[in-house]
Amino acid sequence: MSVQTPQTIVPDYSFLKKVEFESKIKASACFQCRKCTNGCPVTFAMDFYPDQILRFIHLGLRDLVLNCATIWVCASCETCTTRCPNEIDIAGLMDYLKESAEKEGIGIKDNKTYMFHRVFLDDVKKRGRVHELRLMNEYMLKTGEGVKKLKDDSWKQDLKLGLGMLTKGRLPLLPKGIKNKKEVKRILENID
Amino acid sequence: MIDVSYYPGCSLEGTAKDYRESIETVCERVGIKLHELEDWNCCGATAAHSLSHKAAINLSARNLTIAEKAGMDLVIPCALCFNRMKAAEKVLLGPYRREYAYRFEGSIKIWDLLDFFCQDRVKAEIARRFKRPLKGLKPVCYYGCMANRPPTITDARNWENPTNMDELLSFLGAEVIDWPYKTDCCGASHVVARPDIVFNLVYKLFDMAERVGANCIVVSCQMCQANLDMYQDEISKKFNRDFYFPILYFTELVGMAIGEKQVNRWLTKHFVSAKPLIESVGLNL
Numbered sequence: 116m117s118v119q120t121p122q123t124i125v126p127d128y129s130f131l132k133k134v135e136f137e138s139k140i141k142a143s144a145c146f147q148c149r150k151c152t153n154g155c156p157v158t159f160a161m162d163f164y165p166d167q168i169l170r171f172i173h174l175g176l177r178d179l180v181l182n183c184a185t186i187w188v189c190a191s192c193e194t195c196t197t198r199c200p201n202e203i204d205i206a207g208l209m210d211y212l213k214e215s216a217e218k219e220g221i222g223i224k225d226n227k228t229y230m231f232h233r234v235f236l237d238d239v240k241k242r243g244r245v246h247e248l249r250l251m252n253e254y255m256l257k258t259g260e261g262v263k264k265l266k267d268d269s270w271k272q273d274l275k276l277g278l279g280m281l282t283k284g285r286l287p288l289l290p291k292g293i294k295n296k297k298e299v300k301r302i303l304e305n306i307d
Numbered sequence: 308m309i310d311v312s313y314y315p316g317c318s319l320e321g322t323a324k325d326y327r328e329s330i331e332t333v334c335e336r337v338g339i340k341l342h343e344l345e346d347w348n349c350c351g352a353t354a355a356h357s358l359s360h361k362a363a364i365n366l367s368a369r370n371l372t373i374a375e376k377a378g379m380d381l382v383i384p385c386a387l388c389f390n391r392m393k394a395a396e397k398v399l400l401g402p403y404r405r406e407y408a409y410r411f412e413g414s415i416k417i418w419d420l421l422d423f424f425c426q427d428r429v430k431a432e433i434a435r436r437f438k439r440p441l442k443g444l445k446p447v448c449y450y451g452c453m454a455n456r457p458p459t460i461t462d463a464r465n466w467e468n469p470t471n472m473d474e475l476l477s478f479l480g481a482e483v484i485d486w487p488y489k490t491d492c493c494g495a496s497h498v499v500a501r502p503d504i505v506f507n508l509v510y511k512l513f514d515m516a517e518r519v520g521a522n523c524i525v526v527s528c529q530m531c532q533a534n535l536d537m538y539q540d541e542i543s544k545k546f547n548r549d550f551y552f553p554i555l556y557f558t559e560l561v562g563m564a565i566g567e568k569q570v571n572r573w574l575t576k577h578f579v580s581a582k583p584l585i586e587s588v589g590l591n592l
Contacts, residue, residue: 138360139403156491156492156508157492157494157508160501160503160504160507188501188504190492190494190495190497191353191357191452192452192456192495193452193456193460194456194492196456196457197457197458197466204457206457210356213357214357214358214359214360217358227499227501228500228501230500231354231499231500232353232357232358233354235352235353235354236351236354236358236362239348239349239351239355239366243348244317244320244348244349245352246317246321247317247322248321251499254499254500258500272541276537276578279578283325283576283577285321285322285323285324285325285576286321287320287321293346293348294346295348298369299348299349299369302365302366302369302408303362303366
Protein backbone atom coordinates (compact mmCIF):
# COMPACT_ATOMS: atom_id res chain seq x y z
CA MET A 116 0.00 0.00 0.00
CA SER A 117 2.62 2.58 -0.94
CA VAL A 118 1.29 6.01 -1.88
CA GLN A 119 3.23 8.84 -3.49
CA THR A 120 3.15 12.26 -1.86
CA PRO A 121 2.01 14.79 -4.47
CA GLN A 122 4.67 17.25 -5.60
CA THR A 123 2.63 20.45 -5.46
CA ILE A 124 -0.01 20.82 -2.80
CA VAL A 125 -2.80 23.35 -2.84
CA PRO A 126 -4.22 23.28 0.68
CA ASP A 127 -7.93 22.55 0.90
CA TYR A 128 -9.22 23.21 4.39
CA SER A 129 -12.67 21.75 3.79
CA PHE A 130 -11.43 18.24 4.67
CA LEU A 131 -10.07 19.47 8.02
CA LYS A 132 -13.44 21.07 8.76
CA LYS A 133 -15.28 17.87 7.86
CA VAL A 134 -12.96 15.74 10.02
CA GLU A 135 -13.35 18.04 13.01
CA PHE A 136 -17.11 18.30 12.64
CA GLU A 137 -17.71 14.56 12.27
CA SER A 138 -15.13 13.23 14.72
CA LYS A 139 -15.44 16.04 17.26
CA ILE A 140 -11.64 15.87 17.54
CA LYS A 141 -9.69 19.10 17.17
CA ALA A 142 -7.11 18.08 14.58
CA SER A 143 -6.23 21.71 13.86
CA ALA A 144 -4.67 22.05 17.33
CA CYS A 145 -1.60 20.09 16.15
CA PHE A 146 1.58 22.19 16.06
CA GLN A 147 3.74 19.34 14.77
CA CYS A 148 5.81 18.66 17.89
CA ARG A 149 5.99 14.97 16.85
CA LYS A 150 5.53 13.69 20.37
CA CYS A 151 2.93 11.24 19.01
CA THR A 152 5.37 9.78 16.51
CA ASN A 153 8.20 9.56 19.04
CA GLY A 154 6.10 7.50 21.43
CA CYS A 155 4.37 5.35 18.82
CA PRO A 156 5.43 1.68 19.14
CA VAL A 157 4.45 0.69 15.59
CA THR A 158 6.07 3.34 13.39
CA PHE A 159 8.33 0.61 11.98
CA ALA A 160 5.33 -0.78 10.09
CA MET A 161 3.81 2.55 8.98
CA ASP A 162 4.11 4.29 5.61
CA PHE A 163 3.49 7.71 7.19
CA TYR A 164 4.12 8.81 10.76
CA PRO A 165 1.20 9.94 12.95
CA ASP A 166 2.33 13.59 12.87
CA GLN A 167 2.36 13.41 9.06
CA ILE A 168 -1.21 12.13 9.06
CA LEU A 169 -2.22 15.19 11.10
CA ARG A 170 -0.42 17.47 8.65
CA PHE A 171 -2.06 15.75 5.68
CA ILE A 172 -5.45 16.33 7.27
CA HIS A 173 -4.62 20.04 7.64
CA LEU A 174 -3.67 20.22 3.98
CA GLY A 175 -6.77 18.38 2.80
CA LEU A 176 -4.97 15.32 1.40
CA ARG A 177 -7.98 13.13 1.86
CA ASP A 178 -7.10 10.34 -0.58
CA LEU A 179 -3.66 10.02 0.87
CA VAL A 180 -4.82 9.52 4.46
CA LEU A 181 -7.69 7.20 3.56
CA ASN A 182 -5.40 5.04 1.42
CA CYS A 183 -2.40 4.80 3.70
CA ALA A 184 -1.28 1.78 5.71
CA THR A 185 -0.74 3.83 8.86
CA ILE A 186 -4.39 4.04 9.91
CA TRP A 187 -4.64 0.23 9.85
CA VAL A 188 -1.26 -0.35 11.48
CA CYS A 189 -2.21 1.82 14.47
CA ALA A 190 -2.63 -0.62 17.37
CA SER A 191 -4.91 1.75 19.34
CA CYS A 192 -2.47 1.66 22.26
CA GLU A 193 -3.45 5.27 23.02
CA THR A 194 0.10 6.46 23.75
CA CYS A 195 -0.22 9.36 21.28
CA THR A 196 -3.60 10.45 22.62
CA THR A 197 -2.28 10.27 26.19
CA ARG A 198 0.84 12.33 25.49
CA CYS A 199 -0.38 14.95 23.00
CA PRO A 200 0.30 18.36 24.60
CA ASN A 201 -2.69 19.78 22.74
CA GLU A 202 -5.05 17.05 23.89
CA ILE A 203 -5.78 15.79 20.39
CA ASP A 204 -7.26 12.30 20.45
CA ILE A 205 -4.92 11.02 17.73
CA ALA A 206 -5.85 7.35 18.12
CA GLY A 207 -9.48 8.46 17.88
CA LEU A 208 -8.63 10.21 14.61
CA MET A 209 -7.12 6.99 13.27
CA ASP A 210 -10.42 5.27 14.11
CA TYR A 211 -12.37 8.03 12.40
CA LEU A 212 -10.21 7.64 9.27
CA LYS A 213 -10.70 3.85 9.25
CA GLU A 214 -14.44 4.33 9.54
CA SER A 215 -14.37 6.85 6.67
CA ALA A 216 -12.24 4.52 4.55
CA GLU A 217 -14.78 1.75 5.04
CA LYS A 218 -17.74 4.02 4.23
CA GLU A 219 -16.12 5.13 1.00
CA GLY A 220 -14.74 1.71 0.16
CA ILE A 221 -11.18 3.04 -0.01
CA GLY A 222 -8.15 0.95 0.94
CA ILE A 223 -10.13 -1.98 2.30
CA LYS A 224 -9.69 -4.45 -0.53
CA ASP A 225 -7.18 -7.18 0.39
CA ASN A 226 -6.75 -5.42 3.72
CA LYS A 227 -6.46 -8.22 6.27
CA THR A 228 -6.78 -5.94 9.29
CA TYR A 229 -10.02 -4.55 7.92
CA MET A 230 -11.27 -8.05 7.11
CA PHE A 231 -10.58 -9.18 10.66
CA HIS A 232 -12.63 -6.30 12.08
CA ARG A 233 -15.46 -6.95 9.61
CA VAL A 234 -15.61 -10.67 10.38
CA PHE A 235 -15.47 -9.91 14.11
CA LEU A 236 -18.48 -7.59 13.99
CA ASP A 237 -20.42 -10.00 11.77
CA ASP A 238 -19.86 -12.66 14.43
CA VAL A 239 -21.09 -10.37 17.23
CA LYS A 240 -24.12 -9.52 15.11
CA LYS A 241 -25.13 -13.18 15.01
CA ARG A 242 -25.13 -14.04 18.71
CA GLY A 243 -24.29 -10.91 20.66
CA ARG A 244 -20.94 -12.37 21.66
CA VAL A 245 -17.81 -13.43 19.82
CA HIS A 246 -16.95 -17.09 19.38
CA GLU A 247 -13.23 -17.21 18.75
CA LEU A 248 -13.13 -20.48 16.80
CA ARG A 249 -15.82 -19.37 14.35
CA LEU A 250 -14.22 -15.98 14.06
CA MET A 251 -10.88 -17.50 13.06
CA ASN A 252 -12.49 -19.92 10.60
CA GLU A 253 -14.39 -17.11 8.90
CA TYR A 254 -11.28 -14.98 8.78
CA MET A 255 -9.20 -17.76 7.21
CA LEU A 256 -11.89 -18.39 4.59
CA LYS A 257 -12.68 -14.79 3.72
CA THR A 258 -9.10 -13.58 3.43
CA GLY A 259 -7.78 -16.67 1.69
CA GLU A 260 -5.24 -16.93 4.53
CA GLY A 261 -6.31 -20.54 5.06
CA VAL A 262 -5.37 -21.51 1.50
CA LYS A 263 -2.12 -19.58 1.75
CA LYS A 264 -1.25 -21.38 4.96
CA LEU A 265 -1.92 -24.74 3.33
CA LYS A 266 0.48 -23.86 0.53
CA ASP A 267 3.34 -22.50 2.60
CA ASP A 268 3.04 -25.08 5.39
CA SER A 269 2.46 -22.49 8.11
CA TRP A 270 -0.82 -24.29 8.90
CA LYS A 271 1.23 -26.78 10.91
CA GLN A 272 2.16 -24.12 13.45
CA ASP A 273 -1.49 -22.96 13.63
CA LEU A 274 -2.69 -26.52 14.09
CA LYS A 275 -0.19 -27.01 16.90
CA LEU A 276 -1.49 -23.93 18.71
CA GLY A 277 -5.11 -24.87 18.01
CA LEU A 278 -4.70 -28.38 19.32
CA GLY A 279 -2.84 -27.00 22.32
CA MET A 280 -5.79 -24.74 23.06
CA LEU A 281 -8.23 -27.59 22.59
CA THR A 282 -6.43 -29.99 24.93
CA LYS A 283 -6.08 -27.25 27.53
CA GLY A 284 -9.86 -26.76 27.41
CA ARG A 285 -9.49 -23.25 26.09
CA LEU A 286 -11.31 -23.69 22.80
CA PRO A 287 -15.02 -24.39 23.26
CA LEU A 288 -16.42 -25.76 20.01
CA LEU A 289 -19.93 -24.43 20.47
CA PRO A 290 -20.72 -20.73 20.74
CA LYS A 291 -22.77 -19.12 23.48
CA GLY A 292 -25.36 -16.59 22.48
CA ILE A 293 -27.24 -13.99 24.45
CA LYS A 294 -31.01 -13.86 24.92
CA ASN A 295 -31.54 -10.46 23.41
CA LYS A 296 -29.68 -10.99 20.12
CA LYS A 297 -32.05 -8.68 18.26
CA GLU A 298 -31.05 -5.67 20.28
CA VAL A 299 -27.34 -6.19 19.56
CA LYS A 300 -28.10 -6.86 15.91
CA ARG A 301 -29.93 -3.55 15.73
CA ILE A 302 -26.94 -1.69 17.19
CA LEU A 303 -24.67 -3.20 14.56
CA GLU A 304 -27.03 -2.85 11.62
CA ASN A 305 -27.09 0.91 11.76
CA ILE A 306 -23.44 1.12 10.82
CA ASP A 307 -23.60 -0.20 7.25
CA MET B 308 -18.42 -10.29 51.78
CA ILE B 309 -17.96 -7.76 48.98
CA ASP B 310 -20.68 -7.89 46.30
CA VAL B 311 -19.93 -6.65 42.78
CA SER B 312 -21.26 -7.02 39.26
CA TYR B 313 -18.94 -8.89 36.95
CA TYR B 314 -18.45 -8.63 33.19
CA PRO B 315 -16.24 -11.53 32.04
CA GLY B 316 -16.15 -10.67 28.32
CA CYS B 317 -16.04 -13.04 25.36
CA SER B 318 -12.48 -14.30 25.55
CA LEU B 319 -12.92 -15.38 29.17
CA GLU B 320 -15.58 -17.74 27.85
CA GLY B 321 -13.09 -19.21 25.41
CA THR B 322 -9.34 -18.93 25.04
CA ALA B 323 -8.90 -17.25 28.44
CA LYS B 324 -10.92 -19.78 30.42
CA ASP B 325 -7.86 -20.28 32.60
CA TYR B 326 -7.98 -16.61 33.63
CA ARG B 327 -11.67 -16.94 34.37
CA GLU B 328 -11.17 -19.98 36.62
CA SER B 329 -8.45 -18.27 38.60
CA ILE B 330 -10.49 -15.08 38.98
CA GLU B 331 -13.65 -16.80 40.12
CA THR B 332 -11.91 -19.13 42.57
CA VAL B 333 -9.62 -16.50 44.06
CA CYS B 334 -12.47 -14.00 44.42
CA GLU B 335 -14.54 -16.57 46.27
CA ARG B 336 -11.61 -17.37 48.58
CA VAL B 337 -11.01 -13.75 49.52
CA GLY B 338 -14.65 -12.89 50.05
CA ILE B 339 -15.55 -11.17 46.79
CA LYS B 340 -18.92 -12.28 45.45
CA LEU B 341 -19.08 -11.84 41.69
CA HIS B 342 -22.53 -11.37 40.17
CA GLU B 343 -22.26 -11.97 36.42
CA LEU B 344 -24.15 -9.32 34.44
CA GLU B 345 -27.45 -10.57 33.11
CA ASP B 346 -27.37 -11.18 29.34
CA TRP B 347 -24.21 -9.13 28.76
CA ASN B 348 -23.01 -8.63 25.19
CA CYS B 349 -19.63 -8.27 23.50
CA CYS B 350 -18.08 -4.81 23.97
CA GLY B 351 -17.21 -4.75 20.26
CA ALA B 352 -13.48 -4.58 21.02
CA THR B 353 -11.07 -3.06 18.48
CA ALA B 354 -13.28 -4.07 15.57
CA ALA B 355 -16.19 -1.90 16.68
CA HIS B 356 -14.23 1.21 17.58
CA SER B 357 -12.30 0.93 14.31
CA LEU B 358 -15.35 0.70 12.08
CA SER B 359 -18.11 2.53 13.94
CA HIS B 360 -17.69 4.89 16.86
CA LYS B 361 -21.42 4.95 17.38
CA ALA B 362 -21.95 1.17 17.43
CA ALA B 363 -18.90 0.77 19.68
CA ILE B 364 -20.37 3.14 22.26
CA ASN B 365 -23.84 1.60 22.03
CA LEU B 366 -22.51 -1.96 22.46
CA SER B 367 -20.73 -1.06 25.69
CA ALA B 368 -23.53 1.25 26.77
CA ARG B 369 -26.03 -1.61 26.72
CA ASN B 370 -23.90 -3.40 29.32
CA LEU B 371 -23.59 -0.27 31.45
CA THR B 372 -27.36 0.14 31.50
CA ILE B 373 -27.72 -3.45 32.70
CA ALA B 374 -25.03 -2.93 35.33
CA GLU B 375 -26.57 0.27 36.62
CA LYS B 376 -29.91 -1.50 37.00
CA ALA B 377 -28.19 -4.22 39.03
CA GLY B 378 -27.02 -1.43 41.32
CA MET B 379 -23.53 -2.65 42.18
CA ASP B 380 -20.08 -1.51 41.05
CA LEU B 381 -18.88 -3.31 37.92
CA VAL B 382 -15.62 -5.30 37.83
CA ILE B 383 -14.01 -6.11 34.46
CA PRO B 384 -10.94 -8.34 34.07
CA CYS B 385 -10.29 -7.79 30.35
CA ALA B 386 -8.38 -4.55 29.90
CA LEU B 387 -9.99 -3.79 26.55
CA CYS B 388 -13.55 -4.46 27.74
CA PHE B 389 -12.76 -2.19 30.72
CA ASN B 390 -11.46 0.52 28.41
CA ARG B 391 -14.47 0.30 26.10
CA MET B 392 -16.90 0.43 29.03
CA LYS B 393 -15.10 3.48 30.43
CA ALA B 394 -15.19 5.14 26.98
CA ALA B 395 -18.95 4.59 26.86
CA GLU B 396 -19.28 5.94 30.40
CA LYS B 397 -17.56 9.18 29.43
CA VAL B 398 -19.72 9.59 26.32
CA LEU B 399 -22.97 8.83 28.17
CA LEU B 400 -22.11 11.39 30.85
CA GLY B 401 -20.89 13.94 28.30
CA PRO B 402 -22.41 16.61 26.04
CA TYR B 403 -23.23 14.23 23.16
CA ARG B 404 -25.10 11.63 25.21
CA ARG B 405 -28.37 12.22 23.38
CA GLU B 406 -26.90 10.81 20.17
CA TYR B 407 -26.86 7.33 21.73
CA ALA B 408 -29.55 4.76 22.39
CA TYR B 409 -28.76 4.12 26.08
CA ARG B 410 -28.82 6.10 29.29
CA PHE B 411 -26.32 5.87 32.14
CA GLU B 412 -26.42 8.08 35.21
CA GLY B 413 -22.99 7.21 36.54
CA SER B 414 -24.31 5.81 39.82
CA ILE B 415 -21.89 2.85 39.80
CA LYS B 416 -18.12 2.67 39.49
CA ILE B 417 -16.43 0.70 36.70
CA TRP B 418 -13.38 -1.14 38.01
CA ASP B 419 -10.43 -2.78 36.32
CA LEU B 420 -10.11 -6.10 38.19
CA LEU B 421 -6.47 -5.50 39.15
CA ASP B 422 -7.31 -2.10 40.58
CA PHE B 423 -10.19 -3.66 42.50
CA PHE B 424 -7.81 -6.20 44.05
CA CYS B 425 -5.43 -3.45 45.10
CA GLN B 426 -7.89 -1.88 47.53
CA ASP B 427 -6.89 -2.06 51.17
CA ARG B 428 -10.03 -3.98 52.10
CA VAL B 429 -9.23 -6.74 49.57
CA LYS B 430 -5.58 -6.83 50.62
CA ALA B 431 -6.75 -7.25 54.21
CA GLU B 432 -8.80 -10.28 53.15
CA ILE B 433 -5.78 -11.74 51.35
CA ALA B 434 -3.61 -11.11 54.43
CA ARG B 435 -6.04 -13.05 56.61
CA ARG B 436 -5.65 -16.12 54.38
CA PHE B 437 -1.99 -15.67 53.60
CA LYS B 438 -0.09 -19.00 53.63
CA ARG B 439 3.37 -18.35 52.21
CA PRO B 440 5.37 -15.55 50.65
CA LEU B 441 6.21 -15.96 46.95
CA LYS B 442 9.93 -15.86 47.58
CA GLY B 443 12.10 -16.58 44.56
CA LEU B 444 9.57 -15.33 42.04
CA LYS B 445 11.15 -12.35 40.31
CA PRO B 446 8.38 -10.95 38.16
CA VAL B 447 8.21 -7.86 36.04
CA CYS B 448 4.70 -6.43 36.07
CA TYR B 449 3.31 -6.01 32.58
CA TYR B 450 0.27 -3.73 32.68
CA GLY B 451 -0.21 -3.24 28.95
CA CYS B 452 -2.14 -0.36 27.42
CA MET B 453 -5.84 -0.45 28.00
CA ALA B 454 -6.21 -0.47 31.77
CA ASN B 455 -4.38 2.84 31.94
CA ARG B 456 -4.50 4.79 28.71
CA PRO B 457 -5.78 7.33 28.00
CA PRO B 458 -6.24 8.56 31.59
CA THR B 459 -9.07 10.86 30.48
CA ILE B 460 -11.01 7.63 29.81
CA THR B 461 -9.61 5.20 32.40
CA ASP B 462 -9.28 7.71 35.30
CA ALA B 463 -5.90 6.06 36.02
CA ARG B 464 -3.68 7.98 38.41
CA ASN B 465 -0.26 6.72 37.27
CA TRP B 466 -0.60 5.96 33.60
CA GLU B 467 3.06 6.22 32.58
CA ASN B 468 4.36 4.28 35.55
CA PRO B 469 1.58 2.36 37.25
CA THR B 470 2.61 0.69 40.50
CA ASN B 471 -0.49 -1.06 41.83
CA MET B 472 0.48 -4.52 40.55
CA ASP B 473 4.07 -4.05 41.76
CA GLU B 474 2.71 -3.23 45.22
CA LEU B 475 0.26 -6.12 45.24
CA LEU B 476 2.90 -8.68 44.22
CA SER B 477 5.42 -7.29 46.72
CA PHE B 478 2.70 -7.62 49.34
CA LEU B 479 2.47 -11.31 48.33
CA GLY B 480 6.20 -11.64 48.97
CA ALA B 481 7.38 -11.77 45.35
CA GLU B 482 10.69 -10.10 44.54
CA VAL B 483 9.24 -7.65 42.01
CA ILE B 484 11.65 -6.13 39.52
CA ASP B 485 11.15 -2.63 38.16
CA TRP B 486 11.39 -2.20 34.38
CA PRO B 487 10.69 0.45 31.79
CA TYR B 488 8.22 -1.48 29.60
CA LYS B 489 5.29 -1.75 32.03
CA THR B 490 2.80 -0.13 29.69
CA ASP B 491 4.36 -0.79 26.28
CA CYS B 492 2.06 -2.30 23.68
CA CYS B 493 2.04 -6.02 22.79
CA GLY B 494 0.14 -5.41 19.54
CA ALA B 495 -3.04 -7.07 20.85
CA SER B 496 -5.43 -8.28 18.14
CA HIS B 497 -2.91 -7.48 15.40
CA VAL B 498 -1.71 -11.02 16.10
CA VAL B 499 -4.35 -12.32 13.68
CA ALA B 500 -3.80 -10.13 10.65
CA ARG B 501 -0.32 -8.74 11.37
CA PRO B 502 1.63 -11.23 13.53
CA ASP B 503 4.84 -9.61 12.25
CA ILE B 504 3.97 -6.47 14.23
CA VAL B 505 3.16 -8.40 17.40
CA PHE B 506 6.33 -10.51 17.23
CA ASN B 507 8.47 -7.38 16.97
CA LEU B 508 6.77 -5.72 19.93
CA VAL B 509 6.79 -8.80 22.15
CA TYR B 510 10.41 -9.56 21.34
CA LYS B 511 11.36 -6.16 22.77
CA LEU B 512 9.46 -6.99 25.97
CA PHE B 513 11.22 -10.35 26.38
CA ASP B 514 14.60 -8.83 25.65
CA MET B 515 14.09 -6.19 28.35
CA ALA B 516 12.61 -8.66 30.86
CA GLU B 517 15.74 -10.77 30.42
CA ARG B 518 18.08 -7.79 30.78
CA VAL B 519 16.55 -6.73 34.09
CA GLY B 520 16.79 -10.28 35.43
CA ALA B 521 13.12 -11.28 35.68
CA ASN B 522 12.16 -14.96 35.86
CA CYS B 523 8.51 -14.48 34.95
CA ILE B 524 6.10 -11.87 33.59
CA VAL B 525 2.86 -11.14 35.40
CA VAL B 526 -0.15 -9.73 33.56
CA SER B 527 -3.73 -8.70 34.22
CA CYS B 528 -4.91 -8.85 30.59
CA GLN B 529 -5.66 -12.08 28.71
CA MET B 530 -4.70 -10.56 25.36
CA CYS B 531 -1.23 -9.69 26.70
CA GLN B 532 -1.06 -13.18 28.21
CA ALA B 533 -1.89 -14.86 24.90
CA ASN B 534 0.55 -12.82 22.85
CA LEU B 535 3.43 -13.38 25.28
CA ASP B 536 2.65 -17.01 26.09
CA MET B 537 1.39 -18.69 22.90
CA TYR B 538 4.05 -17.28 20.60
CA GLN B 539 7.06 -17.39 22.90
CA ASP B 540 8.61 -20.37 21.08
CA GLU B 541 8.05 -18.82 17.68
CA ILE B 542 9.48 -15.46 18.77
CA SER B 543 12.53 -17.15 20.33
CA LYS B 544 13.18 -18.96 17.05
CA LYS B 545 12.61 -15.92 14.90
CA PHE B 546 15.05 -13.77 16.88
CA ASN B 547 17.48 -16.58 17.62
CA ARG B 548 17.07 -16.37 21.38
CA ASP B 549 16.14 -18.82 24.08
CA PHE B 550 13.49 -17.07 26.15
CA TYR B 551 11.84 -18.78 29.08
CA PHE B 552 9.24 -16.62 30.78
CA PRO B 553 6.13 -18.15 32.32
CA ILE B 554 3.36 -15.59 31.71
CA LEU B 555 1.25 -15.59 34.85
CA TYR B 556 -1.97 -13.87 35.79
CA PHE B 557 -1.81 -11.83 39.00
CA THR B 558 -4.79 -13.85 40.25
CA GLU B 559 -2.69 -17.01 39.98
CA LEU B 560 -0.08 -15.42 42.23
CA VAL B 561 -2.75 -14.47 44.75
CA GLY B 562 -3.88 -18.12 44.57
CA MET B 563 -0.35 -19.37 45.23
CA ALA B 564 0.08 -17.05 48.21
CA ILE B 565 -3.14 -18.22 49.85
CA GLY B 566 -2.26 -21.85 49.18
CA GLU B 567 -5.02 -22.54 46.66
CA LYS B 568 -4.40 -26.03 45.23
CA GLN B 569 -6.24 -25.35 41.96
CA VAL B 570 -3.34 -23.12 40.90
CA ASN B 571 -1.60 -26.21 39.54
CA ARG B 572 -4.45 -26.84 37.12
CA TRP B 573 -4.60 -23.24 35.94
CA LEU B 574 -0.88 -23.26 35.23
CA THR B 575 -1.11 -26.34 33.00
CA LYS B 576 -3.38 -24.35 30.71
CA HIS B 577 -0.59 -22.01 29.68
CA PHE B 578 1.70 -22.82 26.77
CA VAL B 579 4.94 -21.96 28.56
CA SER B 580 5.07 -24.31 31.53
CA ALA B 581 5.60 -22.60 34.86
CA LYS B 582 6.53 -25.90 36.48
CA PRO B 583 10.34 -25.69 36.14
CA LEU B 584 10.28 -22.18 37.65
CA ILE B 585 7.86 -23.01 40.45
CA GLU B 586 9.85 -26.09 41.40
CA SER B 587 13.20 -24.32 41.24
CA VAL B 588 12.02 -21.73 43.78
CA GLY B 589 10.23 -24.33 45.92
CA LEU B 590 6.74 -22.90 45.52
CA ASN B 591 5.00 -26.06 44.31
CA LEU B 592 1.90 -27.04 46.23
